[in-house]
Amino acid sequence: xxxxAIAPYVGVPKDTVDRFHGNQLLYVGWDRHLMFYAPVCLCLxxxxxxxxxxxxxxxxxxxxxxxxSSIDWSAVRWLxxxxxxxxxxxxxxxxxGIGHKEVLRLQTPxxxxxxxxx
Amino acid sequence: MDMNVKxxxxxxxxxxxxxxxxxxETSYEPMDAVFPxxxxxxxxxxxxxxxxxxxxxxxxxxxxxxxxxxRKLYAxxxxxxxxxxxxxxxDARYINALKIFLSAVPSLEYNAHRGFARxxxxxxxxGPQIACQMQAIDEIRHAQTQIHSLSNYNRxxxxxxxWKHMNDRLWYLSVPKSFFEDACTCGPFEFIIAIGxxxxxxxxxxxxxxxxxxxxxxxxxxxxxxGFSAQSDEARHMTLGLEVIKFMLEQDPAxxxxxxxxxxxxxxRGVRLLSIVAMLMDYMLPKRIMSWKEAWEVxxxxxxxxxxxxxxxxxxxxxxxxxxxxxxxxxxxHQAWNAFYTAGKMxxxxxWLPTEEEMDWLSSKxxxxxxRLYRPRFEHYREMEKQGKRFYNTTLPMLCQVxxxxxxxxxxxxxxxxxxxxxxxxxxxxxxxSDHCQHIFEREPDKYVEAWLPAHQIWQGNCFxxxxxxxAPDFDPLKSVLDYWHLVYGRDNLDFEGSEDxxxxxxxxAQATRx
Amino acid sequence: MSKVxxxxxxNEDSRCIVDAIVADNPEATVNLxxxxxxxxxxxxxxxxxxxxxxxxxxxxxxxxxxxxxxxxSGHVDETEDELTLSWDR
Numbered sequence: 001x002x003x004x005a006i007a008p009y010v011g012v013p014k015d016t017v018d019r020f021h022g023n024q025l026l027y028v029g030w031d032r033h034l035m036f037y038a039p040v041c042l043c044l045x046x047x048x049x050x051x052x053x054x055x056x057x058x059x060x061x062x063x064x065x066x067x068x069s070s071i072d073w074s075a076v077r078w079l080x081x082x083x084x085x086x087x088x089x090x091x092x093x094x095x096x097g098i099g100h101k102e103v104l105r106l107q108t109p110x111x112x113x114x115x116x117x118x
Numbered sequence: 119m120d121m122n123v124k125x126x127x128x129x130x131x132x133x134x135x136x137x138x139x140x141x142x143e144t145s146y147e148p149m150d151a152v153f154p155x156x157x158x159x160x161x162x163x164x165x166x167x168x169x170x171x172x173x174x175x176x177x178x179x180x181x182x183x184x185x186x187x188x189r190k191l192y193a194x195x196x197x198x199x200x201x202x203x204x205x206x207x208x209d210a211r212y213i214n215a216l217k218i219f220l221s222a223v224p225s226l227e228y229n230a231h232r233g234f235a236r237x238x239x240x241x242x243x244x245g246p247q248i249a250c251q252m253q254a255i256d257e258i259r260h261a262q263t264q265i266h267s268l269s270n271y272n273r274x275x276x277x278x279x280x281w282k283h284m285n286d287r288l289w290y291l292s293v294p295k296s297f298f299e300d301a302c303t304c305g306p307f308e309f310i311i312a313i314g315x316x317x318x319x320x321x322x323x324x325x326x327x328x329x330x331x332x333x334x335x336x337x338x339x340x341x342x343x344x345g346f347s348a349q350s351d352e353a354r355h356m357t358l359g360l361e362v363i364k365f366m367l368e369q370d371p372a373x374x375x376x377x378x379x380x381x382x383x384x385x386x387r388g389v390r391l392l393s394i395v396a397m398l399m400d401y402m403l404p405k406r407i408m409s410w411k412e413a414w415e416v417x418x419x420x421x422x423x424x425x426x427x428x429x430x431x432x433x434x435x436x437x438x439x440x441x442x443x444x445x446x447x448x449x450x451x452h453q454a455w456n457a458f459y460t461a462g463k464m465x466x467x468x469x470w471l472p473t474e475e476e477m478d479w480l481s482s483k484x485x486x487x488x489x490r491l492y493r494p495r496f497e498h499y500r501e502m503e504k505q506g507k508r509f510y511n512t513t514l515p516m517l518c519q520v521x522x523x524x525x526x527x528x529x530x531x532x533x534x535x536x537x538x539x540x541x542x543x544x545x546x547x548x549x550x551x552s553d554h555c556q557h558i559f560e561r562e563p564d565k566y567v568e569a570w571l572p573a574h575q576i577w578q579g580n581c582f583x584x585x586x587x588x589x590a591p592d593f594d595p596l597k598s599v600l601d602y603w604h605l606v607y608g609r610d611n612l613d614f615e616g617s618e619d620x621x622x623x624x625x626x627x628a629q630a631t632r633x
Numbered sequence: 634m635s636k637v638x639x640x641x642x643x644n645e646d647s648r649c650i651v652d653a654i655v656a657d658n659p660e661a662t663v664n665l666x667x668x669x670x671x672x673x674x675x676x677x678x679x680x681x682x683x684x685x686x687x688x689x690x691x692x693x694x695x696x697x698x699x700x701x702x703x704x705x706s707g708h709v710d711e712t713e714d715e716l717t718l719s720w721d722r
């Protein structure tokens with residue numbers, strides 16, 4: 001049942017892409033790095049390149065982590081909606097198949113070892 | 119002369135006369151038209167007279183005892199104020215637990231009042247009408263006494279100067295707010311299972327009993343008195359919750375699967391809501407009586423399971439989420455404090471790192487997890503503090519679509535991995551912290567697609583200060599959002615160390631001991 | 634057997650109520666916590682009006698317990714003379 005109600009009711013989604021002024025929501029988490037207590041919720045133009053995402057908003061959020069500067073970007077793994085994904089840093093989010101409210105996860109093998117999953 | 123001796127009525131007789139005989143079958147309008155909300159949820163009731171309040175409380179006795187409770191409460195509230203009771207608390211850090219409690223709970227109480235007032239009107243049986251009416255009055259009493267008590271603190275300490283405004287806007291307060299609004303927008307039967315049974319019976323002990331006893335332990339007579347005064351009504355509410363579920367299950371076997379689904383949903387919704395209480399108990403009480411985990415074991419695992427064992431005769435099963443909850447109890451308070459400590463720029467209270475002694479206490483209470491997972495994290499933050507770089511997350515968090523809590527919970531068997539769940543519904547993606555929140559969404563997507571998620575609302579531009587221009591070159595979004603919340607940066611938020619609260623408390627306490 | 638419990642605010646009246654409960658329910662365990670008393674009992678706990686009246690030295694209406702209550706568990710049954718909490722029905 002779409003909703004238990006006294007009369008037919010159709011929900012109106014509150015977060016459709018048209019409400020974000022030409023931008024789209026993107027969530028990104030860095031696996032096993034829990035000083036960032038939750039994945040970040042970003043709002044970005046779909047034309048931003050993947051490289052700009054990493055060098056811009058993600059660096060701003062995460063470069064305070066001691067391992068950030070040691071990341072070997074050619075060796076990292078990315079997940080998009082939970083599935084392995086090989087982004088092209090030169091192409092846009094849209095061209096990388098990253099739509100509104102997509103979730104990305106960054107995995108950095110070899111850099112998982114700070115005690116306490118910091 | 120004949121004496122006309124009045125026989126005193128027994129409790130059962132009096133209850134029957136003052137409830138049952140107040141009701142009647144309507145004749146100008148069909149009963150279904152007078153009580154239009156009782157059909158659409160699928161619950162079948164055949165005989166409303168089978169419902170009975172086991173306390174057999176009638177309105178005359180109700181007023182008498184409630185008046186007594188109020189007199190006691192206000193005598194203590196006045197004494198507390200006249201004696202500068204706030205300076206008697208163990209440590210000014212403690213006040214921050216109250217900021218959370220009093221920012222969140224009065225509106226829950228008020229919404230409970232609205233919900234039970236509606237039930238008092240919508241349920242056709244006179245017994246439940248009267249019990250719901252009493253509960254509606256209780257709940258508004260709780261809201262009023264809490265708001266009244268708030269003034270004993272917020273004239274001295276920062277952050278809860280505008281609790282109602284914040285309750286409707288501040289990011290983390292959307293968690294309790296949306297919880298109760300979810301319940302209030304259910305039908306009357308789901309509401310009473312949600313609030314009367316799942317929340318009141320199974321979970322409120324954890325909010326009001328060990329935490330309020332903890333407030334007393336920390337010298338806060340003010341919170342102790344409004345807390346226990348509310349809880350004295352709670353025992354009656356719990357009894358109503360239990361009575362209602364037995365009544366509904368006994369009325370028709372077809373009610374069982376509907377009620378089971380509601381219990382599964384609302385026990386989980388309630389447990390998620392209590393994450394913040396876990397953190398209050400383990401991290402925000404300078405003196406602690408018991409850990410969250412211990413309280414959980416007494417009030418949920420022992421007491422709650424006795425209840426489910428009893429309800430098994432009707433075919434009620436322990437909710438599925440209990441498996442996950444059992445694993446989470448070792449992590450919940452630590453993960454919540456990790457989040458609030460690092461989100462300390464966006465809170466209406468102060469945060470801090472536990473002292474060495476407090477960390478030792480935590481490791482004794484959580485031997486399997488604290489030293490391995492959480493102590494090193496806090497030590498890392500301590501190191502950053504020493505270098506003058508107190509760590510704050512400055513980004514907005516991803517939120518669960520249903521519980522609205524930031525996605526901070528880890529997988530059941532992997533406490534270093536955030537738990538992600540997602541579904542696509544009508545072309546849009548929706549994200550959840552857990553299987554249980556996902557299932558709640560899938561049952562009623564049209565309800566939860568309308569969730570007002572603070573992070574998304576901020577990005578939509580709906581949460582900036584009045585007159586702000588997000589296109590202006592010097593626009594500072596964090597500052598503008600804090601303005602919208604009525605929070606003052608540097609006064610209401612950030613670390614306890616160096617705060618105005620800390621300085622004032624020290625200065626006032628010094629004045630209390632010498633001229 | 635599952636336990637029932639009753640928790641009361643620690644005050645003058647409830648001291649007598651607790652004493653009465655302990656006298657009438659020898660297996661009860663009394664657990665003192667800050668500002669409150671929690672009494673646990675396997676299966677069934679009975680609170681008797683007359684036992685409380687003996688200790689208070691005055692008439693007592695069992696519904697007065699409401700003023701001191703914090704919490705309870707089990708099925709409730711209340712008459713003028715007894716308030717019973719139980720899981721065995």
